[in-house]
Amino acid sequence: xxxxxxxxxxxxxxxxxxALAHGSLFDDAPAGYNARLPLPPMLMVDRIDEFSARRARxxxxxxxxxxxxxxxxxCHFLGDPVQPGCLxxxxxxxxxxxxxxxxxxxxxxxxxxxxxxxxAGQIRPHDRVVRxxxxxVRYQDLPASGSAVAIGDAIVxxxxxxxYEIKRAKVGVFRDIDYGDYPLRSRNSRGGRMGE
Numbered sequence: 001x002x003x004x005x006x007x008x009x010x011x012x013x014x015x016x017x018x019a020l021a022h023g024s025l026f027d028d029a030p031a032g033y034n035a036r037l038p039l040p041p042m043l044m045v046d047r048i049d050e051f052s053a054r055r056a057r058x059x060x061x062x063x064x065x066x067x068x069x070x071x072x073x074x075c076h077f078l079g080d081p082v083q084p085g086c087l088x089x090x091x092x093x094x095x096x097x098x099x100x101x102x103x104x105x106x107x108x109x110x111x112x113x114x115x116x117x118x119x120a121g122q123i124r125p126h127d128r129v130v131r132x133x134x135x136x137v138r139y140q141d142l143p144a145s146g147s148a149v150a151i152g153d154a155i156v157x158x159x160x161x162x163x164y165e166i167k168r169a170k171v172g173v174f175r176d177i178d179y180g181d182y183p184l185r186s187r188n189s190r191g192g193r194m195g196e
Contacts, residue, residue, distance in 0.1 A: 003029050007102060012048040020098065032146070034108045034178040035101030037094055041071045044091035045132070051102050058103075058136035060095050060152070066127045073125050083123035088156045088164050089114065091132055096150045096171035103139055105148030105173035110194070112149070112170040121163025131157040134169075146175040 001009075003026045012020070019025035021037040037043055050061040066083075073081035090111070097109025123130060134154040141148045149172045156164035179188040 001026050003033070007104065010051050012051075014046045017043070017045055017047060030106060032106035032175055033101070034180075035098065035105070035173065036108075037098055042090075044087055044094055044130075048095070048098075051099060053103060053136075053139070056139050058099065058139060058150075060099055060132065060134040060136065062091075062095055062132045064091065064130045064132075066123060066125065066130060066158075068125045070125070081125050085117070085119050085122075085164065088123070088130070088132075089117055089166055089169070091130075092134060092152065092154045092156070092166050092169045093171050095132060095134060096136070096152050096169060097173065099134075099136060099152075100139070100148045100150050100171060100173040103141075103148065103150075105141065106146060107148075107173045107175040108178045109171055109173045110177070112172050114166055114170060115168030116166070118165045119163065120165070121158060121161060123158050123163070127158050129159060131160075133157070137168075148173045 006026050016025055017037065021039050021043055023036055044064055045062045046064045048062045050059055052059045072083055072087065076082060076084050093111040100109060132154060134152040136150055136152045138151045149170065151168055151170045154166040154169060155162050174194060177188060
């Protein structure tokens with residue numbers, strides 16, 4: 001598919017989500033496009049059922065199949081396997097970053113925080129499907145810096161039951177912060193505070 005086709009789509013299959021993580025879904029991206037989802041095993045999304053936008057707001061609905069042999073069940077915790085709650089928060093950040101790219105932001109996505117996180121349940125090895133429902137309450141291009149920011153409120157469900165509530169998850173997409181020549185030392189090989 002082309003970059004324009006990517007931006008016109010409202011859903012993505014498992015294969016397309018993996019291609020987005022590998023950077024191979026399209027090869028005609030504009031200069032400065034560096035958005036990526038994490039590769040497995042950190043990729044916390046299998047498919048995206050809905051991307052929609054209306055002015056500065058939007059909606060994201062995505063799912064992940066729970067696997068009996070997921071890597072985190074092997075170590076968190078011995079004799080009491082449970083998915084770490086932080087991975088559910090990370091999934092919301094992953095989706096908000098991709099949403100920014102889908103809206104046309106150029107650069108690399110970074111999690112910027114969230115307001116509140118409440119856990120009322122857990123994900124276990126014999127559960128089936130995690131569903132992420134995110135209301136994008138604000139999307140904004142920042143033209144002076146070429147950046148963009150998305151803020152969303154999310155409900156995470158396991159097999160239909162709401163188990164996490166995440167308020168004001170925030171992701172930014174920033175230009176010229178990628179570190180594509182890893183592991184060599186270069187301009188972006190060290191972290192620290194990002195520019196304002």
